[in-house]
Amino acid sequence: MVETGVTSQNVTWSEGRVTRADREDANGHRGATIWFTGLSGSGKSTLARALEDALFRRGCSVFVLDGDNVRQGLNRDLGFSPEDRAENIRRVGEVARLLTEFGSFAVTAFISPYREDRAGVRACAQAGDFIEVYLDCSLEVCERRDPKGLYRKARKGEIAEFTGISAPYELPDAPELVLATAELTVDQCVQRVLTYLQERGYLTAGGRLAAKPA
Numbered sequence: 001m002v003e004t005g006v007t008s009q010n011v012t013w014s015e016g017r018v019t020r021a022d023r024e025d026a027n028g029h030r031g032a033t034i035w036f037t038g039l040s041g042s043g044k045s046t047l048a049r050a051l052e053d054a055l056f057r058r059g060c061s062v063f064v065l066d067g068d069n070v071r072q073g074l075n076r077d078l079g080f081s082p083e084d085r086a087e088n089i090r091r092v093g094e095v096a097r098l099l100t101e102f103g104s105f106a107v108t109a110f111i112s113p114y115r116e117d118r119a120g121v122r123a124c125a126q127a128g129d130f131i132e133v134y135l136d137c138s139l140e141v142c143e144r145r146d147p148k149g150l151y152r153k154a155r156k157g158e159i160a161e162f163t164g165i166s167a168p169y170e171l172p173d174a175p176e177l178v179l180a181t182a183e184l185t186v187d188q189c190v191q192r193v194l195t196y197l198q199e200r201g202y203l204t205a206g207g208r209l210a211a212k213p214a
Helices: 020-027 044-057 082-101 115-124 139-145 150-155 186-199
Strands: 032-037 062-066 105-109 130-135 177-179
Touching: 032 044, 032 082, 032 115, 044 062, 044 105, 044 186, 062 082, 082 105, 082 115, 115 130, 177 186
Parallel strands: 032 105, 032 130, 062 105, 130 177
Antiparallel strands: none
16 A cells, blocks of 8 residues: 555555556666756756666656756646645655656656655655755856856846745755766766666666666
8 A cells, every 4th residue: 555645534545456666677677756956957857868868778667757848848837936836746756756756767857846856756756766866066156157048047036946046946866876967077977867776776777677776
C-alpha cells in the first residue's frame, strides 16, 4: 500500500499485475528520480537534457521533467509565491515518483529553492529512489550567463519573487552529488552522474541493470 496523504476515505490504492520489478527487468535498469536543483542559469535544463540523451543512448527508459515545460501544462495554474512553489514541487515529485515506479529514470530540472519542499519529495520516495544533485554555481556566474534575461528583469523589478534576487535559495544539506557547473563541462557533469549510477548499481557501465543498491 502506498501512503498518499489523501483526505478522502473513499479511495483505495490499486495494485497492478505488472510489478515494478517486472518493469525494471524489462527496462534493464533500476528506476530512480534524479533531482537537479540550483539557481536559474546554473545549468539544470542543459544538464538534464544531456543526461537524458546519454541514458537513452544506453538503452535506458528516461524522461525529463523541466520547470518551464511543466508550468505550461500540469502546473499552469501556479505562480511563484512560496505556497505555489511548494505545490509546484509537490506535483512534480508525484509525477517523478510514478515514473520511477514505472522503472524509468525521472530527471528533473527545477530550481526547487526550499529544503522543506525537496525533503517532502524525498520522503515520498522509496529508499534509494531519490538522488538530489545540487548544481553549485554562484549567483554572479548565473547572473552573468542569464540565458533567458530573467535576472535583468528581476533587477528592474519586473519579476517578483525571483530566486537569488528577491526570493531565497536554501542550499541542500546533504545532496547525493554536487556539481560545480562553473568549472566542469556538460560532458564532465554527465559522466559524474553516470559514474554515480554505475557505482551504486542503478546500471552497469554499459547502461544495463546491475545488482540493486543496498
